[in-house]
Amino acid sequence: MDPLVYLAIMWGGVFFAVYAARKTKLTPVLFFLFVGALLVNTGFLPKEIPPFIRGFAEMGIIVIMFAIGFEEKTDNFLGSMKRSWGIALFGAIGPFIVAYAVADYFWQDYHISLMCGLAMTATAVSLTMVSLKSEGLHTSRAATGIMTSAVLDDIASLALVAIMVPVATGDAPANLHEIAIVLGKAVLFFVGVLILGAWIFPHPLSGLAGRMPLLRHFGLRHLLVVLREHLTLVMLTLALVVGIIAHELGFHPAVGAYMAGLVLREEYFLLDPDGGNRFDRTKETVDDIAFSWIGPIFFVSLGTQIIFDFDMVFSLIPEILAMTIGLFVIQIASAGLAARYTGSFSWVESVMIGFGMLGRAELAFVVMDIAYIQHSILTTEAFFTLMATAFLLNITVPVSIALWKPYFTGEKVWGGKRKTS
Template identity: 30%
Template sequence: MEFIWTMVLILTFTKIAGDLSVRVGQPAVLGKLIVGILLGPAVLGWIQEGAIINQLSEIGVLLLMFIAGLETDLEQLKKNWKSALAVAVGGIILPFAGGYGAAVAFGLSPQFALFFGLLFCATSVSISVQTLKEMNRINSREGTTILGAAVVDDVLVVVLLAVMMSVLGAGDVSLGMLIGKKILFFVLIIAAGWFVVPRIMKLLAPLKVTEAVISAALIVCFAFAYFAESMGVAGIIGAFAAGIAISQTSFKHEVEMKLEPIAYAVFVPVFFVSIGLNVSFEGVGSQLLFIAIITVVAIVTKLLGGGLGARLTGFSNRASLAIGSGMVSRGEVALIIASAGLQTGLLMQDYFTSVVIMIIMTTLVTPPMLKLSFRPNAKEEAQQHE
């Protein structure tokens, strides 16, 4: 029964905190993230990490990205692929240099510093997606560029991680095999989205059972996510691709209308809270300066790198700032990489908590930064729509 009480706490406090955030002019997601820190081990200790929380959280982030895929304008995404590529590359080069430089400045060896650089490259747009949805900007040119850049970023970071593990002897990874798997993943996922998904939906939708359409959509979502993970790509990319595939069918609106209540009533709030549960302030007193420096470097380098990529491909200064802001959050992607680094010896145990706090801080600042950068500017709005 303890788990049931945990759900009562999560659902009650995320809704209250989300409402308070909106009342003070911030996206609701910011309040929900803060709730995770307050209720978790870092402050009150009312909620602890556990297998069930982690699994519900994983479903939450998959559904969040699946809904983002459903709502994505594919034509807009195709139109902005050059910008997405430039944003992803800019959002890797500067953070890598910044992370490496900061680690060296604090006396870490080049091997550990290289991993810090890689950690700074990670991007998770699940929080940005929720913020963009709240602001009704998910289908804007900036929104689709952020989503496209996140897909490219994920692939590049995984390849870089494999290269690092091979070079530093932290893992037995064949680079050719890894890149081959990524190419195969995208070929198969595009083919499945184009040819298989519409047939699956048409086959399962008429079944004389309750909610056949939404069940069929969830089968596609989870199957794509599982396939992505098995091919070394983040599951959220698979879920996003599944959403795009179903958005091209006649079932799009029915799936969207019925899935959002399921996702936002239970699973997505658990995901937001689970991020805060990773925070712990034990033993960080001696590393406060280190945490402050790496957090600032992580935010600034991603903001400038992603923003510069957008600016070079024709976006206005304000739009570039918005895109850079959307790429700042490291989220669950960086947490996964940090855990992998800890297991393989590329990240020292002494710095793990500091890294987790940095990741959480980048996630917390993303919603307000996006809100600020998307504040209406009449002149630029007119230019964008000309």
Template identity: 25%
Template sequence: MEFIFYLVLILFFTKVAGDISVRLGQPSVLGKLIIGIILGPAVLGWLNNNEFIHYFSEIGVLLLMFIAGLETDLEQLKKNWKSAFAVAVLGILLPFLGGLGVGELFGLSMEYSIFIGVLLSATSVSITVQVLKDMNKLNSREGSTILGAAVVDDVLVVIILAVMLSFLGTGEEISLSLLIGKKLIFFLVAILVGWLVVPRILSSLSKLKVTEPIMSIALVICFGYVYFADLLGMVGIIGAFAAGIAISLTPHKHVIESKIEPIAYAIFVPVFFVSIGLNVSFSGVGNQVGFIIILSLVAILTKLIGGALGAKLTGFSGNSSLMIGSGMVSRGEVALIIAATGLQEALLLPKYFTSIVIVIIVTTLVAPPLLKYFIQLESKSPSKNI
């Protein structure tokens, strides 16, 4: 029954830490991330990553992105696709060059340096989504641009990583055309199913004489999208986000939204927030403090500047651009997956793995207060870009 004890600790301490964070003027998610570090191996050692944590956190991040999809204004998303693309491209280019430069600075070989550049190019907006929701900015023009850029970023980084693995990795050669074809198939099928199938399934099966048929079918659609995304080489959170958008176009949107949030935020999402902190360990990094500090600064600044520059070039005001750039800073679980892949394919030296994980955690911890600061700055701006 150890997992019950874990659940008790996580649910209690995330709520207390979140409350303290808000009282100190920070987003609640920051406190939840920090409590994961405190409860985990890095400090108290009360919690460790295990199968329970893994599966519950996986469900948590999927539900978080599913809710983001449900709350997304599709018209706003379509209007800002050019900005989203520019933010994603520049938000990949600058971190890639920055990571490459840091690798060269510390005497790493070209292939190791390139991999660090690819790693820093990744973005995870699961934490950003929570801050945007808390501050009622998820449906803003800036929020829609961040979400759209995250989708583009994921596709481009996966393709870049696949190209790198095919040339430098130890695995089998990867067909680039097949990889891109799979991405196109995913989006095509996701759109068609969302347009033609999802509304009919919800309408017909909502009449089943069982408890909560609408919610059950919504979760089937969500996890079905996730599984399909995974089969075609997409990150699962993109599938969950696409499922949320598909359901948001149906009359059942508000019912599902009101019922999915208590399920997600009561159990699964807190486990996800804590699980990020559990990856932190300070053992064996004493000689790499300089590497960690420099790479963390490069990771934060290049993503912030790259995203902001992409937004500014497509018509956003200065404050709005910085808000968008800060929303792209967190690397989260996407970068952790890439780091694990690099270690497996001998593209990341084992002695640097823990340091890389710490850098990823740093970007994830910095993102919420940074985003909140720029949201407040944008809100006070006398001339908002509408």
């Protein structure tokens, strides 16, 4: 019964987080993380989360990212990739250099510095997108720019893991063959998603399948007509399957779920002979699952990763502050300037993109696990510093987005004057 008790406690924490968010007018994500950290450090949740809760949390982030992709337009995403390469490149190089330099200054170990730089490179896109969702900004150009940049960052980070882990462990030099495999898997995944959206889902089918007499009139819309009473189940299965495929190719399943939602179109839900559209009803159900009862468990579970050894934390305050402040400044500056000058975003959009790239979660914790648990590259001090830095950066995401929103929407202009037109 213990896992069910823990789930009940976490759901109770979700109610508190939602209430606190309404009172403070901040995003619930911040309070989900706080609740998780509070519960684990006060003993209400175990330090080792049961597999049932871990699986529940993993499904939560998959559904969240699917719901966010479900609202995005495919053409907007593809168009944004052309504008986001600079954000991904410079928004990753800057944090890597700062994290490497801070680690090298305090610990003077090349291997530790490599792993610290790598852990702080990839952006926690799920945290940012949920924060933007709570502010009603998740369909903005800036949000799409953040998402596409973060996906490109994921690809680059996976390639860097292939390069740096063997170097840091001393097992092997950089292996070009492994790098080529990682990049090949990335190409395979995105080409597969493109085929799914361009030739398999459309109704009637297009491409080669569209020329086959028996198949050309069938597409996703036809399947949804047949299974019209189970649309939510179809959507969740699709998100999970594409997420599993992404995971098998080396990506976080959430990236696959987002892409699955991205290639869906509203016209696929024109199910009834009279033209009735079930898109809004299905979307409402998916959103309820993603943002009300499964999704929040992911963020509460993420908060439980912060186990405070207060004596060690106090002794590491200089390292934590240097790492956090350095990353905060360089991430906003590098991503924001890249958005402005390589992506032609406006200044208010560029600053929002800089704020949106601050979070560290999925890949950061994967790298920390590899470097600390699996290979013992990181010292305990370095591990705690990275964990505390990731936690503090995650807190800055919803706070900075909420504070910048009035300027982003035009309700205020820089300098404190309110727009009158």
